[in-house]
Amino acid sequence: MSDNNPQAEVQAVSCVPPSPSQFDLVLKDYGAVLKEESKKASADLDMQITRANTANEAACIERDINEKFARSVKEYNFLSNCVTVYTAQDLEGLTDTFTNVLKPKSNNAKTAFDGAVAAIKTVKQKVAQVSNLAVKLKDAVADSCNSEELKLIRECLSKGGPNKKNLEDSVQEFVNYAEQIVNQADDAAQAAVKVAGINAFINVDNLSALITAAKTDGGKLIADVDTNVKDSQKKYDDSRKPLGEALKALSTVSTEKNRAWNYKDAVAGVTKFVEEKNCNGNGCKKLDEISEEAENAYNSSNCGGCGGDEVQE
Numbered sequence: 001m002s003d004n005n006p007q008a009e010v011q012a013v014s015c016v017p018p019s020p021s022q023f024d025l026v027l028k029d030y031g032a033v034l035k036e037e038s039k040k041a042s043a044d045l046d047m048q049i050t051r052a053n054t055a056n057e058a059a060c061i062e063r064d065i066n067e068k069f070a071r072s073v074k075e076y077n078f079l080s081n082c083v084t085v086y087t088a089q090d091l092e093g094l095t096d097t098f099t100n101v102l103k104p105k106s107n108n109a110k111t112a113f114d115g116a117v118a119a120i121k122t123v124k125q126k127v128a129q130v131s132n133l134a135v136k137l138k139d140a141v142a143d144s145c146n147s148e149e150l151k152l153i154r155e156c157l158s159k160g161g162p163n164k165k166n167l168e169d170s171v172q173e174f175v176n177y178a179e180q181i182v183n184q185a186d187d188a189a190q191a192a193v194k195v196a197g198i199n200a201f202i203n204v205d206n207l208s209a210l211i212t213a214a215k216t217d218g219g220k221l222i223a224d225v226d227t228n229v230k231d232s233q234k235k236y237d238d239s240r241k242p243l244g245e246a247l248k249a250l251s252t253v254s255t256e257k258n259r260a261w262n263y264k265d266a267v268a269g270v271t272k273f274v275e276e277k278n279c280n281g282n283g284c285k286k287l288d289e290i291s292e293e294a295e296n297a298y299n300s301s302n303c304g305g306c307g308g309d310e311v312q313e
Contacts, residue, residue, distance in 0.1 A: 027274045030274055031271065031274045031275060034267060034270060034271045034274060035271070037267050038264070038267045038268065038271055041260065041263050041264040041267045042264055044260045044263075044264075045257070045260040045261055045263075045264045047260075048253065048256050048257040048259075048260040048261075049257055051253045051256070051257070052250070052253045052254055052256075052257040055246070055249050055250040055252075055253045055254075056250055058246045058249070058250075059243070059246040059247055059249075059250045061246075062239070062242050062243040062246040062247075063243060063246075065239050065242075065243075066236065066239045066240060066243045069232060069235045069236035069239050070236055072228075072232040072235075072236070073229070073232045073233050073236050076225060076228045076229040076232050077229060079225045079229075080225050080226065080229050083225070084221060084222040084225045084226070087218050087221065087222060088218070088222055090218075091214065091215045091218045091219075094211055094214070094215075095211060095215060098207065098208060098211050120185065120188050123185055123188075124182070124185040124186075127178065127181045127182050127185050128182065130178050130181065131175075131178040131179060131181070131182050133178075134175040134177075134178040135175060137175075
């Protein structure tokens with residue numbers, strides 16, 4: 001074979017990047033992925049917002065319950081410290097006053113009253129006798145059968161000095177005086193009856209029953225307030241646990257909501273970059289440099305035959 005055989009002609013290979021470039025195609029594919037990711041990010045954010053709102057409402061309910069129990073504790077503590085304590089003291093003081101003051105004085109008053117009534121009765125009986133005797137004396141003066149005795153009485157009266165009175169006038173004056181005494185005794189008896197009625201109206205024994213009832217009812221009030229103080233305090237303490245759990249849950253979902261929000265914003269930012277291809281930002285220069293390096297590598301001799309090299313058979 002002759003060494004002068006002609007060599008095969010080698011065609012030049014074009015190194016101009018295709019349009020759209022590989023970078024554009026990558027961005028296009030990445031843009032399609034980002035659209036789906038953006039939908040997922042938006043859906044996740046909506047879900048996290050809903051969860052956050054629900055958790056916030058739950059925390060508000062638990063907080064409201066806790067505050068109501070706190071007010072209940074405060075109110076019952078006020079009743080206990082400012083009402084039932086003094087009520088207990090007042091009831092003890094009322095009992096002591098009744099036992100040591102009212103009851104003894106009532107007994108003394110009753111004894112004195114009974115004695116006064118008895119004395120009035122005795123006086124009235126004696127005054128009635130005097131009145132009867134006075135009437136008999138008046139009748140005797142008018143009785144002629146007693147003329148000798150009356151004559152002696154008149155003689156004694158005639159010796160009575162300048163203020164002497166005749167027998168008839170003296171007897172009539174005595175009768176009038178006896179009637180006045182009887183009337184006074186009747187008035188005293190009526191007053192005694194009125195006092196007895198008042199004493200019956202304010203009967204100390206009835207007052208004793210009222211004091212006993214008041215002490216019983218007061219004891220029930222004190223016990224009820226004490227029970228409610230303990231019950232409301234327990235409910236307040238018990239409400240703190242679900243409130244704490246609700247606040248923890250709210251904190252957790254709030255963090256997840258913020259994470260979802262930041263992720264959605266990040267996906268939106270990357271999507272905007274992919275759509276606009278705006279590499280003016282500092283962060284995009286590095287991506288532009290990488291793209292430029294890739295293009296330079298595409299135009300190098302690694303493409304094979306670029307720069308007039310021949311391919312040997």
